[in-house]
Amino acid sequence: DAGVIQSPRHEVTEMGQEVTLRCKPISGHDYLFWYRQTMMRGLELLIYFNNNVPIDDSGMPEDRFSAKMPNASFSTLKIQPSEPRDSAVYFCASSFRRDRVTEAFFGQGTRLTVV
Amino acid sequence: AQSVTQLGSHVSVSEGALVLLRCNYSSSVPPYLFWYVQYPNQGLQLLLKYTSAATLVKGINGFEAEFKKSETSFHLTKPSAHMSDAAEYFCAVSGNYGGATNKLIFGTGTLLAVQP
Numbered sequence: 001d002a003g004v005i006q007s008p009r010h011e012v013t014e015m016g017q018e019v020t021l022r023c024k025p026i027s028g029h030d031y032l033f034w035y036r037q038t039m040m041r042g043l044e045l046l047i048y049f050n051n052n053v054p055i056d057d058s059g060m061p062e063d064r065f066s067a068k069m070p071n072a073s074f075s076t077l078k079i080q081p082s083e084p085r086d087s088a089v090y091f092c093a094s095s096f097r098r099d100r101v102t103e104a105f106f107g108q109g110t111r112l113t114v115v
Numbered sequence: 116a117q118s119v120t121q122l123g124s125h126v127s128v129s130e131g132a133l134v135l136l137r138c139n140y141s142s143s144v145p146p147y148l149f150w151y152v153q154y155p156n157q158g159l160q161l162l163l164k165y166t167s168a169a170t171l172v173k174g175i176n177g178f179e180a181e182f183k184k185s186e187t188s189f190h191l192t193k194p195s196a197h198m199s200d201a202a203e204y205f206c207a208v209s210g211n212y213g214g215a216t217n218k219l220i221f222g223t224g225t226l227l228a229v230q231p
Contacts, residue, residue, distance in 0.1 A: 004158075033218065043205065043221040056218060091158060093219075103149070104219055106158035 004107035006092050012113045018080040021110045024073055025094030033104060034067055034077050035091040043091075049075065082114045117142045119189075119206045121222035129230050134178075134193040136225045138206030141187065148189040149207040149219065150180055159205060165189060176200070201229045 005024040013019050025032050033048040047057040052069045060067070064083070069075040079086055089111050093104040122137040140146055147166055151159040163174025170182045176199075180191045191204060206222040 035221075042223040045218055045220065048218050093159075103161055103164060104159075106151075106160070108158045 004092055004094050004105055006090075006107035006110050008110060009108060010111045010113075012115065013082055015083055015114055016081045017114075018078065019082045019086075019112060019114075021077040021090050021092075021112070023075045023077070023092030023107060025075070025092070026096075026105055027073065029094035029096045029105075030072075031095040031097060031104075032069060032075050033093040033095075034075070035093065037089045037091060037109070038087075046077070079112075082112075084114045087112055087114050117144075117146065117208050117220050119148075119208045119220065119222040121204075121206050121225050123225055124223065125226050125228070127228040127230060128196045130198055131195050134191070134196045134200065134227065136191040136204050136206075136227065138180075138189045138191065138222060139187050140189060140206075140208050142208055147209045148180075148182060149209075150174065150178070150189075150191050151205045151207060151221075152176075153203045153205065153224075155202075162191070162204075196227075196229045198229050198231065201227055203227070 007022045030051050034046040036044045036046055044059055046059045047067045048055055049069045065079055067077045089109045091106050091109045093106045095104045118141045120139045128134055149164045150162040152162050153159045162178050163172045165172050165182045173179045178193045180189050182189050203224045203226045205224045207219045209219050
């Protein structure tokens with residue numbers, strides 16, 4: 001398996017623009033997580049899905065952030081409008097609930113810079 | 116609520132020395148505990164996990180961790196550090212809710228430096 005695939009790897013955008021981050025989870029996995037990593041706040045869970053349904057979005061910082069999972073093989077995280085403080089590395093991870101243990105597999109991340 | 120605390124944001128050891136990275140957890144249910152490693156500009160990679168079987172867990176690259184319920188700890192160790200071990204290490208917890216959430220909550224990370 002190719003693992004969790006995220007695109008783009010790097011994104012530079014101007015403040016106010018819309019940004020869409022994409023994720024393809026590992027085939028057969030039923031959980032998908034979006035994390036944000038910054039120096040100041042570390043790894044924060046933004047939202048996660050189970051069987052394409054959002055379960056917990058309490059980590060989404062503002063209404064400017066939205067996430068969708070239209071099918072089992074694709075998810076997006078959208079920021080509209082983007083702000084400089086959104087600059088971070090965004091990770092997508094997926095897992096399969098085997099024996100009630102969540103072992104998450106991470107993508108390479110998208111480094112977002114908002115100028 | 117669940118959480119993990121990693122003591123020491125930076126740890127420096129000499130090549131060949133013992134590596135000890137500390138993690139304490141807080142959980143209202145029996146926890147599942149994990150250690151992940153992150154190399155520069157990479158995603159996180161699972162090192163090892165505790166799933167309530169053996170309390171001493173062996174992982175990849177010679178790392179191991181011991182679950183101590185009395186101390187609510189899950190410290191990561193390696194007998195002899197290698198230069199290639201230089202990376203950031205994250206402890207994480209998820210809950211054994213028997214059907215509910217499986218989300219991973221991460222600690223703030225420990226950056227390990229290995230000196231020649």
